[in-house]
Amino acid sequence: MVDAVHVALAGNPNAGKTTLFNYLTGARQHVGNYPGVTVEKKEGGYLYEGQKIRIVDLPGTYSLTAYSVEELVARDYLVNEQPDVVVNIVDASNLERNLYLSCQFLELGVPLVIALNMIDVAEKRGIRIDTEKLSLLTGVPVVPIIARTGKGVEKLLETVQAVSRADARPQTLIRYGVDIDEALRELVPVIEKHELLIETYPASWTALKILENDEQVVAKIMLKNMDIGQRLIDRSEVLARHLQDTLEAYPETVIADHRYGFVRSILRQGEVTRVTEQDRLYASEQIDKVVTNRVVGPLLMAAVLLGLYSFTFSWSGFLVDWLGMFFDLLGGLTETILPDGPVKSMIVSGVIDGVGGVLGFVPIIMFMFFGIAVLEDSGYLARVAFMMDKIFHFFGLHGSSVMPFIISGGIAGGCAVPGVLAARTLRSPKERMATLLTVPFMNCGAKLPVLTLIIAAFFPNHQARYMFLATLIAWLVALMAAKFLRMTLLRGESTPFVMELPPYRVPTGKGLLIHTWERTWQYVKKAGTVILGISILLWAMMTYPGLPSEKVAEFEAMRQQVAASGSTDGTTALLRIDQLEAGVGLRHSIAGRMGMALEPISRFAGFDWRTNIALVGGFAAKEVIVSTLGTAYSLGAVDSENTTSLKDRLAGDRHWNPIAALAFLAFIMFYSPCFVTVVAIAKEAGSWKWAFFSMGFNTIFAFGMAVGIFQLGTLLGLG
Known part of the structure; x- marks a missing residue:
């Protein structure tokens, strides 16, 4: 071949x-x-x-x-x-x-x-x-x-x-008007004589870029030959002044006009294109009269989002239940087969309860990504950006900030890292910085399993509504935060925004499957690598250094006392001792001590020490919160013969109630971005100062919001 x-x-x-x-x-x-x-x-x-x-x-x-x-x-x-x-x-x-x-x-x-x-x-x-x-x-x-x-x-x-x-690769020479053509005739021989970039670009193209003041090409020429490069730049500046005096235009504008003229001349010669129906209102424009209407558009957008969440939870529910049953059975089987010891504990609590908890949400992620792919491929997401433009201007952001927000999870399921990177297209440094710092407020794919877990545990009959409400709150909080930043640290005028609306298209099945598979596989791959590693590390932190020998002896004495008593409910008593020992062991572990050290502060938001362990792990990656909760509640107080799901464990725990769940949701949605996002912010901002600011600002704001929800809810007796 x-x-x-x-x-x-x-x-x-x-x-x-x-x-x-x-x-x-x-x-x-x-x-x-x-x-x-x-x-x-x-x-x-x-x-x-x-x-x-x-x-x-x-x-x-x-x-x-x-x-x-x-x-x-x-x-x-x-x-x-x-x-x-x-x-x-x-x-x-x-x-x-x-x-x-x-x-x-x-x-x-x-x-x-x-x-x-x-x-x-x-x-x-x-x-x-x-x-x-x-x-x-x-x-x-x-x-x-x-x-x-x-x-x-x-x-x-x-x-x-x-x-x-074919060997021939012709270069088309376009005429750009008398003034520019004359300048090109002067520049091209100089470029060829001194061999300036001719191994890379055609000499006429290089000359054109000099006249357009292309910074990259000019910099390369200056690096190659500063004296000749300055001569070429001087000639370009003479042309620019002449065009300003005669046409009140810059060379790049005149060049662009002649390019469009070249295109139009091609289309009109010999009737390359013919329009058989004049002044026809295209289907996309007819649809847009409704979809982007000032009143109907936002209502339709809300209905589309609510429909997306209803579709996701309605169709993925049975698959989530099947996966949950599978991991419960796998955990029970592993409990039976493996002998007691650290290896068994790591596999059951660290891997199956930890990573299995994250993988259990794959159906929801898959259906969510499928729905988003439909909206994306059909052209509807561009309409969402178009409608949000005026709102963004009100909050001090540029219209182009809409897409970074959507990419980061504005409709849930995105990722803040590409959202942060997408902000680089913004020309205004302050608008760009405001966007960088607020896109992590969106409900990215990493937060989805956590939101889904808590909503399913405490609000099972209204999952789509709560997910929809979480999306609206994320947008509102992000925009308010942007307004605050633009009024304080990042003051300045908003720049104008122009956006093209692509025509509507019917998505292809192949395209939808490819987009859904790519995004779902990234989630699964992350669960099997990064999340697995962090879950095992957190399991170790929740297991070691273990109980001191005197404490172990105390529990062993309790077991011997139960065995000697000959009581009929001895098995139940022994299980309770095992649970008590596991709970004390978790408190005594490295992670447990960290969680308890934070509890005097976190209890104002309704978070107990086990929840604190999960939240600390969430600084690395938000998906870890689910796996860490699974591990913490598996090690802490779970009957090994009663393999209930994590949502049932949380719903039945005395430290949790609907108000604590809402406070937890608020904190999850808005506290510090994950570590990879923080690195991306530092790289895009050009300074770790803004990355640390994002971590601190977001976490303080999220904790204040969680405390407010929990305290007000408790005061009103809603817990």
């Missing part, structure tokens, strides 16, 4: 790039980060007619101007990795806007194939595209496809294979 063909998928956001990638690669894909940045990198493989194709899904971008990290990553990848073929996925229903990026690929001179996606949507809108004429005028192959169904993909792969074998 010949070497693999290296293919890069590039295109605007929402053009169907990831849909095509998932269609081709399926489960044969790897997700990581690009070196040096936290932008997600997806890579997969496909076998076409015996030819292996290596496919990389580049970040969605509107241009290659390197104003954002996504644009920079996409451009650097194309230049440094030099893929054999770049497949530019273009939304056929928004051809003019999408071809702007294609125009820049032509300028860069990459081996290009234009995949005209969603051709069916364009036809429904009355748009007819002559792909042969479009190919003739652009000078590159154009293949109509429907990535969602796979229509035309075979032809696309055939074209990719042909382009990969």
Whole structure:
């Protein structure tokens, strides 16, 4: 077999790039980060007619101007990795806007194939595209496809294979007006003579970037030859002043205008596109008249969220019960088979009760992720962001902060780490910092098992409603915290926000399954690695150093006394002694001492010492709270022959009641982010100061809220 063909998928956001990638690669894909940045990198493989194709899904971008990290990553990848073929996925229903990026690929001179996606949507809108004429005028192959169904993909792969074998890789030269063209004619020979970046970029493209004041390219030139670089910059500044005087515009604006002019001229030559119905109101626009309505939109959004939670808990309940029964039986079987000792204790209390408690929520996580994938793939989440924009401005945040909030768990089930990383697209440092510090308030996937456990234990008849209420409270608290930060530490004006609404689409079954599986597997993998390790560590802290010899002797004497008495209920008495010894042993352990040391303060919020152990473990990862509670209540006071679930143990414990549960929920939702999120905040903020501030500010606020709920509820007699 010949070497693999290296293919890069590039295109605007929402053009169907990831849909095509998932269609081709399926489960044969790897997700990581690009070196040096936290932008997600997806890579997969496909076998076409015996030819292996290596496919990389580049970040969605509107241009290659390197104003954002996504644009920079996409451009650097194309230049440094030099893929054999770049497949530019273009939304056929928004051809003019999408071809702007294609125009820049032509300028860069990459081996290009234009995949005209969603051709069916364009036809429904009355748009007819002559792909042969479009190919003739652009000078590159154009293949109509429907990535969602796979229509035309075979032809696309055939074209990719042909382009990969071609030697000619023409660069399209566009005219940008007399002034800029003249400047380019002066700059290009200088760049070629002094060999400035010509091994990486075409000289004309480098000259264009200098005129656009591209910081990255300018910095590379200055590093290569400072004197010549300064000459080029001086010429660029002369042009900029001239354009300001004559057109009141910057070079980059004029260049962008001529690119759009180039695109429009292509579309109008020979009637490349024809609209058969004028002034047609598209289906997406008709739907948006209702979905984004100022009154109906928010009500519909609330109904969608409530429906998501109802669907999740209604359909996952029996699977959760089955998994709970499985781990209960596994624990009972292990109790019977293994001899008493540390190994048995670690497996039963540390692994089965700990990790099993976390894995028991996999069905809920799976159904939640499936529902979110439907909202995401259909285009509805973009409408949620659009509707939240004005609200965010009121609280001092930028409209682009909506997506980091949603990614972090704004509809439950996300993760604060990618939410923190997503905030880097914000231009205003203060809005960015306010977003970084408040996205951890969202109900991420790590908090879901804890919320589900407590709600199921104390509010079993209203699980969907309480989950919905928890979501609303998380948003409200996060926005109020942002307002407080923007009025105190991060004062400044909010910047404007413009957002494109992608057309609605019917999600594909394959796409939904891939998204659901990816996210669920990440949860399971974390439970089997990180959570397992932390659970065993916490088990050890809850087991050792063990009782002193005199205490062990006291309990042994009690057992001998019961045995000597010949009482009919001796078995029950011995079980009670075992439970008492386990409880005293837990109190005497390292973790138990920590929990009891915190109890004089935590009792104001209704937390006993065993709960404190779990909360301390939650600083590492929130999922650990469930496993630690399982271990603590397994070691502390559980009848080994009565294998009740953790929620039943909590519901029956004298330290717990509905008000204590609500206080616990409030604390879980808002106290310190997990350790990985704290590291991400420190990295994105450029200082550990803000990371420690997030830990301290969130924990103090959460504890104050928990104390208020518990004390007020107790005062009103609601406990």
